[in-house]
Amino acid sequence: MIPDLDPATDLSLTRILAAPRALIWECWTSPAHIPHFFIPAPHRVTAVDIDLRIGGRFNTTFDVEGQVMDNCGVFLEIVPGERLVFTDAYSEGWKPAPDPFMTALLLLSDAPGGGTVYTAIARHRNAESRQSHEEMGFHDGWGTVATQLETYAMTLMASRRG
Amino acid sequence: MIPDLDPATDLSLTRILAAPRALIWECWTSPAHIPHFFIPAPHRVTAVDIDLRIGGRFNTTFDVEGQVMDNCGVFLEIVPGERLVFTDAYSEGWKPAPDPFMTALLLLSDAPGGGTVYTAIARHRNAESRQSHEEMGFHDGWGTVATQLETYAMTLMASRRG
Numbered sequence: 661m662i663p664d665l666d667p668a669t670d671l672s673l674t675r676i677l678a679a680p681r682a683l684i685w686e687c688w689t690s691p692a693h694i695p696h697f698f699i700p701a702p703h704r705v706t707a708v709d710i711d712l713r714i715g716g717r718f719n720t721t722f723d724v725e726g727q728v729m730d731n732c733g734v735f736l737e738i739v740p741g742e743r744l745v746f747t748d749a750y751s752e753g754w755k756p757a758p759d760p761f762m763t764a765l766l767l768l769s770d771a772p773g774g775g776t777v778y779t780a781i782a783r784h785r786n787a788e789s790r791q792s793h794e795e796m797g798f799h800d801g802w803g804t805v806a807t808q809l810e811t812y813a814m815t816l817m818a819s820r821r822g
Numbered sequence: 823m824i825p826d827l828d829p830a831t832d833l834s835l836t837r838i839l840a841a842p843r844a845l846i847w848e849c850w851t852s853p854a855h856i857p858h859f860f861i862p863a864p865h866r867v868t869a870v871d872i873d874l875r876i877g878g879r880f881n882t883t884f885d886v887e888g889q890v891m892d893n894c895g896v897f898l899e900i901v902p903g904e905r906l907v908f909t910d911a912y913s914e915g916w917k918p919a920p921d922p923f924m925t926a927l928l929l930l931s932d933a934p935g936g937g938t939v940y941t942a943i944a945r946h947r948n949a950e951s952r953q954s955h956e957e958m959g960f961h962d963g964w965g966t967v968a969t970q971l972e973t974y975a976m977t978l979m980a981s982r983r984g
Contacts, residue, residue: 663915714876715899715907736898736916737877745877745916753825754898754907754925756947763916785918 662767662779669790671798672781675806679813681768681776685741687813688766694720697808700801714738717752736763743767761789778806824929824941831952833960834943837968841975843930843938847903849975850928856882859970862963874900879914898925905929923951940968 665672677684687693691708698705699722706728707721715734722729734752737745749760767779780802784790827834839846849855853870860867861884868890869883877896884891896914899907911922927943942964946952 663917666917669918747916747918749911749918750925754909754927754945755825755828756831756909756911756922756925756945758948760918763912763918765916783916783918786920 663765663781665781666783668787669784670781671784671790671793672779673799673802673806674777674779675803675810676771677776677778677806677810677813678774679776679810679817680774681741681770683813683816684768684776684778684809685744687809687816688744693812693816696812697805699724700804701808711735711752712738715750715752715754718746732757741768760785762793778809780806825927825943827943828945830949831946832943833946833952833955834941835961835964835968836939836941837965837972838933839938839940839968839972839975840936841938841972841979842936843903843932845975845978846930846938846940846971847906849971849978850906855974855978858974859967861886862966863970873897873914876900877912877914877916880908894919903930922947924955940971942968 687697689710689712691710694708695705698720704723705720706723709717709719711717712735714736718733718735720731722731731748732751733746733748734750735744735746737743744766745763747760747763749757749763751757763783765781765783769777771777782793782798784793849859851872851874853872856870857867860882866885867882868885871879871881873879874897876899880895880897882893884893893910894913895908895910896912897906897908899905906928907925909922909925911919911925913919925945927945929941929943931939933939944955944960946955
């Protein structure tokens with residue numbers, strides 16, 4: 661179920677990906693897979709620490725042009741193969757972050773002709789945060805991630821077919 | 823499991839209540855029971871709207887000396903009989919609140935001699951929020967709520983014994 665979006669504070673992107681839902685889910689929830697698609701190249705994910713349960717940590721480290729960025733977050737909702745909600749508004753143990761940026765919802769469903777309907781939603785606390793996220797390049801960035809994810813998932817499929 | 827508390831941003835209170843855990847849980851999660859203990863008298867709870875699931879709404883309306891106060895929140899974690907986590911940082915659908923106040927953890931365990939070890943923790947985004955919550959009377963307020971809860975639970979027990 662897609663929540664009622666608020667155009668003043670939410671951003672969203674929907675794509676059809678040529679890979680099954682179970683595989684997209686596996687990619688998004690596995691530390692081994694995440695570095696292969698999670699941020700637009702040439703930026704790199706250098707560490708992933710996941711405890712895939714409600715309130716469990718979802719921590720990543722990025723290398724953005726030589727700058728190290730540590731991101732701390734938690735999972736808010738986990739419906740395998742369907743729905744993953746996470747945020748930087750908490751770190752593990754429900755410790756509120758002083759200045760959270762966003763809450764992300766990843767929604768997966770079967771596409772009519774096969775593949776996956778992939779929707780990524782970023783919800784923000786206020787219009788300024790949404791605006792700044794849009795200007796940082798939400799659509800290009802999350803679009804690139806979706807393309808990288810699809811390419812990586814297809815590579816996995818090919819390698820698993822042997 | 824009690825999270826590592828941060829004295830700069832967290833407040834907590836622990837009491838032994840003379841009522842079983844299952845009943846304390848029932849009181850805290852039932853719209854019919856909540857008005858009987860949830861805020862210090864003579865303030866009153868005039869409405870409760872609960873959807874007891876992860877991300878489900880936990881909305882209440884208070885009458886504080888004639889002033890109506892609407893409180894919107896969601897449940898973050900639900901472990902029946904043990905652990906209830908909720909916050910005003912979201913409304914239903916994971917919509918972030920512009921200026922959240924706190925995240926509350928209610929932890930229940932069996933007391934050695936019977937009854938319930940009742941711990942209420944309020945976690946805040948920063949030291950200023952914690953300080954303001956303490957000055958608003960966290961300890962007296964949550965202490966009064968614990969006493970009201972115990973009294974109400976004992977009344978329920980007596981009425982159920984017939």
